[in-house]
Amino acid sequence: MARPGHPVSAWPWRGAAYLLTGAVCGLVTLLALVVTAAAGIALALLLIGLPLLAAVALTGLPVAALERRRLRLIDPAAPPLPDPHRTPDTHGPWGWLRTRARERATWRDLAHTVVLATVLWPLDALALAVGLFLPLAVVATPALMATAGDGEEARVVKLWTVTSWSGAWASALLGVVLLALGTYVVGCAAGARAALARLLLTPPETDVRVRELTSSRARLVDAFEAERRRIERDLHDGAQQRLVALTMTLGLARLDAPPGPLADQLTKAHGEAGLVLSELRELIHGIHPQVLTDYGLAAAVADAADRSPTPVDLDLDGLELPDGARPSRAVESAAYFVTTEALANIARHSGADRALVTGAHTAGRLVLEIRDDGHGGADPARGTGLTGLADRVSVLDGRLTLTSPPGGPTLLRVELPCPLENPDRCA
DSSP, X not given: OOSTTGGGSSHHHHHHHHHHHHHHHHHHHHHHHHHHHHHHHHTGGGTTHHHHHHHHHTTHHHHHHHHHHHGGGTOXXXXXXXXXXXXXXXXXXXXXXXXXXXXXXXXXXHHXXXXXXXXXXXHHHHHHIIIIIHHHHHXXXXXXXXXXXXXXXXXXXXXXXEOSHHHHHHHHHHHHHHHHHHHHHHHHHHHHHHHHHHHHHSOOHHHHHHHHHHHHHHHHHHHHHHHHHHHHHHIIIIIHXXXXXXXXXXXXXXXHSOTTHHHHHHHHHHHHHHHHHHHHHHHHHHHOOHHHHHHOHHHHHHHHHHTOSSOEEEEEEETOOGGGOEEOHHHHHHHHHHHHHHHHHIIIIIOOSOEEEEEEEETTEEEXXXXXXXXXXXXXXGOSSHHHHHHHHHHTTOEEEEEOOTTOOEEEEEEEXXXXXXXXXXX
């Protein structure tokens, strides 16, 4: 605004458009809030008004979204304000409402809406009146005198009366000067108004950093899982196939070799190749089991239970989701490997006769419980892998709790945020 050409630049008109739309939006918002709140309070005893009161609390969401778009009027080249709202953990209106009610951004948007409806829009209207409408009314004095005043007199914004054409043109010239000065008033008001809106709608720096760290951590987890799948495919399609071919070749050579030292060596080599192949298959399965990718978490946990040395009972009906929906790959992988590590710990350390694995999706979270009837006393400090399990769960903002009194039983409970994905997701 310090440049000499400011009055004839696009900035005053962008500022005027911002203030004008702000005044209209604020007035409409005020009327909507008053009517909705009054109807909600009046009908609260009939329970019909409760949804209306909830709608008042959520009014800030569309108003704030509109404000973020209106800020582009001030500076189209400026980066738009980021949307501070998280993606709901579950599909449907209840999941959306639960997520929005727990966010600080929702209440920050509501505070901005209340300020807009009560304080900001009258200031927008006042700045427009002083900086634009009043000077334009003074500029229009000759036209007013020629029409309404029959060429004899004109009342200039009801402040003074002009009775001659020379006075009318002098008023018009004064209006031009006032309009040039008014562009600075409009520009300053629009700039201050936009800065206040950014302050009200932008999350605190700590929230922004937390969101950035959360996003970067999620990207790292996804990249790690993608790399695990790539290694599993390379080993399965490359090294494993070569070992299978080598084992078959050694077996055929052993059959063709005459009895003697050579046949003995071939038999030994064939056996070693078979052991290496078995170990490689176990390694591939431990990196990322194909059953998890193809059939989902319930099938993978059932497969792990079948391979456990300790008998395992399963209650996984709660993991079955409608319409083929599935958790994200990272959540599925973490839940699976936590289960397999817990079953391995039970087999090695607990002395249990049986174990029980239960799983369910509850309120947008995947919950797994692994119980055993062993002697208890599990201690993460003893290096039983519990610390690694807790780290794996915490990366996904999950929670792991362990109850293992001396004498047992032991209960390991895992809760993971579980946004669902479409079944035909990319591999």
